[in-house]
Amino acid sequence: MYYIGIDLGGTFIKAGLVDENGKIILKDSIPTGKERPYQEIVRDMAMLVKKIIKDAQIDEKDVKSIGIGSPGTPDDKEGILVYANNLPDFVNVPLRTEIQKYIDLPVILDNDANCAALAESIAGAAKDVKNSVTITLGTGVGSGVVIDGKLYSGFNYSAPEMGHMVIRIDGEQCTCGRKGCWEAYASASGLIEQTKRAAMENKDSLINLLVDGDLSKIDAKTAFDAAKQGDETGRKVVEQYIKYLAEGLTNVINIFAPEVVAIGGGVSKEGEYLLKPLRELVYKDVYFKGEPQTQIRVAQMGNDAGIIGAAMLGKINA
Amino acid sequence: MYYIGIDLGGTFIKAGLVDENGKIILKDSIPTGKERPYQEIVRDMAMLVKKIIKDAQIDEKDVKSIGIGSPGTPDDKEGILVYANNLPDFVNVPLRTEIQKYIDLPVILDNDANCAALAESIAGAAKDVKNSVTITLGTGVGSGVVIDGKLYSGFNYSAPEMGHMVIRIDGEQCTCGRKGCWEAYASASGLIEQTKRAAMENKDSLINLLVDGDLSKIDAKTAFDAAKQGDETGRKVVEQYIKYLAEGLTNVINIFAPEVVAIGGGVSKEGEYLLKPLRELVYKDVYFKGEPQTQIRVAQMGNDAGIIGAAMLGKINA
Incomplete structure (x- = not known):
C-alpha cells in the first residue's frame, strides 16, 4: 500500500x-x-x-x-x-x-x-524509539511530539507550541504577542537578529566582513562561520545562542522526557558543532540526572x- | 472491586x-x-x-x-x-x-x-474530561499529565517536571540547581519568599502587623490576607505572584492544550480570588485564541x- x-x-x-x-x-x-x-x-x-x-x-x-x-x-x-x-x-x-x-x-x-x-519518528532520527520530540529551528521554532507512535496535539489540536514557551519573562517581543518566548531567542530569525546586533556593536568583527558590511545579508550561518574562523564576536553570539537553545530544550526534556529529541531546520545543519556544546549545557541542567537519558540528535529528513x-x-x- | x-x-x-x-x-x-x-x-x-x-x-x-x-x-x-x-x-x-x-x-x-x-482526573476537577494537567502549588510546583485517561511520565518516568521549566533565564536560584525555574516563583515557598522581601522593604505594610513583626511567621496566605484588607504591598505581592503563575501556566497550555488544568495545593484555597485574575492573564497570552479553550479550575481532592x-x-x- x-x-x-x-x-x-x-x-x-x-x-x-x-x-x-x-x-x-x-x-x-x-x-x-x-x-x-x-x-x-x-x-x-x-x-x-x-x-x-x-x-x-x-x-x-x-x-x-x-x-x-x-x-x-x-x-x-x-x-x-x-x-x-x-x-x-x-x-x-x-x-x-x-x-x-x-x-x-x-x-x-x-x-x-x-x-x-x-517523519523523524517513522523514518528519521527517532525511528528506533516510540516517544520523541522534534524541534525545527527555522523562521520560528516548530515542535512536534510523538507518544507511542502517535502525534500529540492536545484536545483542540493547538499543541504543542513549545516555541511559545516563555523562557525570559518580559524578554524579547515575540510574534505571538507574548514577550520572552523561546522562539524569539532560538529560531533562525532570533539568531540573525542577535548576529546583527553584535555586528553593529563590534564593527571590527569578521561578521561585517563576511557580509561585505551589508547587515541585511546576515543569515543563520554567518555567526557560526565567523566563530569557526576564530572571530571573538561570532564565538560569543554562537555561545549565547546555544545557551538560549539549551534553556528551552532542557525545559522540553524536563516536561516530556522523550527517548529522543531531534533538532531540525536550517540551524541544525551545523551538526555536532552545535550539538556538542548543546548537550553539555542540557545534561548539566536537566532535572533527572540518572539513566537512561534523553538523546539529542540531528534531524535526518531535511527537505x-x-x-x-x-x-x-x-x-x-x- | x-x-x-x-x-x-x-x-x-x-x-x-x-x-x-x-x-x-x-x-x-x-x-x-x-x-x-x-x-x-x-x-x-x-x-x-x-x-x-x-x-x-x-x-x-x-x-x-x-x-x-x-x-x-x-x-x-x-x-x-x-x-x-x-x-x-x-x-x-x-x-x-x-x-x-x-x-x-x-x-x-x-x-x-x-x-x-x-485523583483529579478520575474523581475531581477533571473527571468530565480525558486530557488534563494538574498543577500542585506547595513546597514545590508539582505537575501531572493525564492523556486519554493514562498518566504520562516519559520514557524514563522522570516527566513531567513542569515546575523545573525555566521562565526567567538566570533568575532566582532553584533547588534543582537551575536558575529561574517556575517553581522558584510560583510555589508556596516562592510566594513566602516574595512576601518576606516585600515586608522588609515596606515596614509599614499590614503584612508585618499580621505576623506581629515576626517574618518567620509569614506563610502562603499572608500576602493574600493583607491584600484582601486593602494593603498596597500585599496587593502588589499577590499581583506579581499571579503574573509568575500565569506565565508558567500559559506555557503549560501552549505545550499540552489540555481540556482542563486543575490548580491544587495550599495556595489554591484562595479559589476565585486567585483564579479570576489568573484566567485573565492566561487567556490574553495563550497562543491559540480560538474555541474550545482549556478550562482552568481549582483542584477538588484536597488532602x-x-x-x-x-x-x-x-x-x-x-
Whole structure:
C-alpha cells in the first residue's frame, strides 16, 4: 500500500508517493502561486497528485490516503484549513472536500511541525524509539511530539507550541504577542537578529566582513562561520545562542522526557558543532540526572520531512 | 472491586480503601516516624493496610491492588523507591517486595504529583474530561499529565517536571540547581519568599502587623490576607505572584492544550480570588485564541488526593 504526502508551502507545493516505511518512491513539485484563489491552488495540488500516481504507474486504488501538511491551523476533524501563514486566500478553506472533487481518497490534514516530527519518528532520527520530540529551528521554532507512535496535539489540536514557551519573562517581543518566548531567542530569525546586533556593536568583527558590511545579508550561518574562523564576536553570539537553545530544550526534556529529541531546520545543519556544546549545557541542567537519558540528535529528513510526514498521517490514522 | 491507596509522606502515612469511582470507603493514618529504618516503616504501612481491610469487613481477595504514592523517584518497573525527599532511609528500597512480605497483592508505585493528577482526573476537577494537567502549588510546583485517561511520565518516568521549566533565564536560584525555574516563583515557598522581601522593604505594610513583626511567621496566605484588607504591598505581592503563575501556566497550555488544568495545593484555597485574575492573564497570552479553550479550575481532592490517586493507579494499570 502507498501513501501520498503533500507539503503545502508558500513557495512550492511538493508531493510524493511514499511507502509504509516512510520511503519516497517518487516526488514532484510545482510553484504555489500563492496569490491565486484557493480553488486554483487546490486544483493544482490534485493534478500534481494525479501526475505522480500516473508517473509511478500505479492506480488510485493502490493509494490509501492523501496527507497534507501546511503551516498555520489545519482542523483535521472538520477537514478545514482554518488559517495558513503565507497563503493569503487560505482562510477557512474546506481542503478535504475540495481535493475530493478531483480524487476520491481519504484526506488527512496536520501542520508542518507535526509532519516533521512524524517523519523523524517513522523514518528519521527517532525511528528506533516510540516517544520523541522534534524541534525545527527555522523562521520560528516548530515542535512536534510523538507518544507511542502517535502525534500529540492536545484536545483542540493547538499543541504543542513549545516555541511559545516563555523562557525570559518580559524578554524579547515575540510574534505571538507574548514577550520572552523561546522562539524569539532560538529560531533562525532570533539568531540573525542577535548576529546583527553584535555586528553593529563590534564593527571590527569578521561578521561585517563576511557580509561585505551589508547587515541585511546576515543569515543563520554567518555567526557560526565567523566563530569557526576564530572571530571573538561570532564565538560569543554562537555561545549565547546555544545557551538560549539549551534553556528551552532542557525545559522540553524536563516536561516530556522523550527517548529522543531531534533538532531540525536550517540551524541544525551545523551538526555536532552545535550539538556538542548543546548537550553539555542540557545534561548539566536537566532535572533527572540518572539513566537512561534523553538523546539529542540531528534531524535526518531535511527537505523531504514535509512530504514523508504528511504521507505517514495516513499510516498512523489507520 | 476495591483498591488500596497509600500516601507515604514525611509526617504521616495515610491509607484508604477506595472504590473504582475514586470514592474513599474507609481511611486511616499513622505517624511516619521517618527517622526509623525503612523496614519498620514498610511493616507499619502493611499493618495499616491490613487494619483497613479488617475494619471495612472485607477480604484481601476483594482488593485488586495496593498503590503507593510517594515524593521523590519511585521506579514502578523495578518496584523500587529510588529516592524520597524527607524520608532519609528510603534509598533504593525494594518497596514492592517488602510490602508483599506481608500482603500478597500487586503493588504499584508512582510519585505524589502524578497521584494528585490521577485523583483529579478520575474523581475531581477533571473527571468530565480525558486530557488534563494538574498543577500542585506547595513546597514545590508539582505537575501531572493525564492523556486519554493514562498518566504520562516519559520514557524514563522522570516527566513531567513542569515546575523545573525555566521562565526567567538566570533568575532566582532553584533547588534543582537551575536558575529561574517556575517553581522558584510560583510555589508556596516562592510566594513566602516574595512576601518576606516585600515586608522588609515596606515596614509599614499590614503584612508585618499580621505576623506581629515576626517574618518567620509569614506563610502562603499572608500576602493574600493583607491584600484582601486593602494593603498596597500585599496587593502588589499577590499581583506579581499571579503574573509568575500565569506565565508558567500559559506555557503549560501552549505545550499540552489540555481540556482542563486543575490548580491544587495550599495556595489554591484562595479559589476565585486567585483564579479570576489568573484566567485573565492566561487567556490574553495563550497562543491559540480560538474555541474550545482549556478550562482552568481549582483542584477538588484536597488532602485525599494522595490516597485516591495512589489507589487508582491500580485501575488505570489494569
